[in-house]
Amino acid sequence: MSEQAIVFESVRKVFGRVVAVDRVDLQIAPGSFVGLIGHNGAGKSTLLKMLTGLLRPTEGVVRVGGVDVAAEPLEARRRLGAVPEEPAVYEWLTAREFLEFVAEVRGGGDVQGALELCALGDDADRLIREYSQGMRRRTALGAALLGRPDVLVLDEALNGLDPPSAARVKEALRAQVDAGGTVVLSTHVVDTVQAVADRVVMLAHGRVVADEHAADLGPGGLERLFLERLQESQLAEEASAGVSSSN
């Protein structure tokens, strides 16, 4: 069996009495573009934080390129690039200096190419603290793309981008996938996912409620499926809560 790019094995994450992620099993092959969607609080960010090593699963294992993220954090990060929901950058560096720093940490990367890809060429030598939110996000994206990591994880990464920037970023992500890389994009904007992803994984109340090929869904199909599965999941949650309270 060829090595999967990402594997979630019976992953569960519990905070006190709250089950944020409930026994998720997922396998994502290299060269996939996976859209992760769900309502607010569905468990998307928790799942991605476990994937990037910022949280440890309560149960189960997360692997990237065969490496257990919790057990071998450095090896896992060598295979990963990530843009969190609130991108963090060094504000007192210019974008060029920041990308040069990241390239050095990653052991290489085309800084000029990343600057051009993220449309930062003209502003590359301004301090990041003078940037708008969208420009900061593009800088973080450029940093994540450096060194072409095997797996790219993006949490709401297209938020705050103007249409030309968003189109350019989507192209970059597609190129990454075409070159054999794997992209996981989390968002609650259904249209974005259907436009770029090959595969759609839907989370509701911490569980995977749908895992479909985007091409099979047809126009508007993803939105219909999303609403339908969300309603089913809510009914199941309410029924489960009713059973718990009556016991």
Add this chain to the structure above:
Amino acid sequence: MSDDPHIAALWRQRTNRARAEGIAGLARTVLIPLVAALAVVPLVRPVFLGFLDLPRALWGESVQAMVLRAALVVIGWLALDVYSALLRGPHRAVLAHLPVDPAQVVRADLLRVAAARWWLVPGAALALSPIALHGAVAMWAWALVALAGAFALGLTASAAVHLGAVRIAEDPGWAGILDMVRGSNPRQQAAFIYAPGVVMIGAGLLVSRAAEGVAHAAAGETVGGLQLLLPWIGAVICAVGLPRLARAAWFRGAAVVSEIDARYATLADPLEERRVYLDWVVRFLPATVARHALNDLRHGWRTRRTAITGAWMASLVAFGAGWAPAAVGPTRAGVFVVLATFAVAVQGPLLDRDVTPFLRHWLPAAGLDAAAARLLVSMLWCAPMAVLGALSVALRASLVQGLWILGVGAAAAAVAATLGWLSRGSIAVYGPAATVVAVAFAAIVGAS
């Protein structure tokens, strides 16, 4: 330029910032700390260095006590800073997803803290300069060696203990003990709550020997030199162990911190997640003031928790300052409470500085209600120092003098909060103004 990318990036950030800020940056990082230390000198002399009026043969124990206290302040300050830098600093979010070498990251973090707090030892040197001016130059110089050792030990021991705390927070073997001492905090948080105390105790043992060595070294005794070396030896031992500890714990630190924060946000009681230190007070306030007070309490606790909990640590120092013979205890406690109160009250202008231009425009927190709320919140955050200072004075001297300390603390907090409010978020205004007012205030307290 260093080969280490983290140190190179740190250097580049500092250079860019210095260039962008110009003279204001120089004032913030160099002039204000030095001027503050100089301003404190006339105050330190009568309150803490009264022994200089005695024959020099009797100075030994007093110098030892002064050096120990100053060293503990240095170590406590660095322990809080190192915790923030290693576990809560903004650059952790930048590096958390990258395949960094944690040993390099920790080394750069310690350099960052050392660069930010460079003035601690020179400031102490200025404050203790009356010892040299009275002719005991060697004793003053050896005191500086002890304080520099405390600085080095404070940095490295704090890093070692906090990285060790990450391992303890995750270790099932420690779960029972952490559950016993965690109160209402998540289990992992307990490991970090007590870490600064562990640093203070461990490093304190070594610097107490070094403080003892100051007088011996000044007298030319070899044992003094050996005692002065102890903090440096401790610092070297910690530094040697740090790379291994960093590689074992730094990445895990991100998971532990995320776990703590996430757990706070998903506590079973939905009201619990919004609770912060002292927020119960707002129940007793008029609604128009309560709104602003709650805002300050929440924002302050969530963004500047280290500084606010630092007031608790300072309150222990205030207790120690007051725990002295009745002739000097109340004065020492009073002076310390005033100075520490003005330092903690800097949170007021910092809260102002955090307000974004958008909010400042659309939801201006001006007017008497907001000012009253800020005054109350600042006083509450400063209160532990006055309360514990007053308690020790009441126990060692008299109840009346204890109440006097309480009054001094309340008055200092009110003046500092008002000054902070008038500064409107400008540290460049608050810093010099607070230094002058605090020293004058403390001088009056010392004289009375």
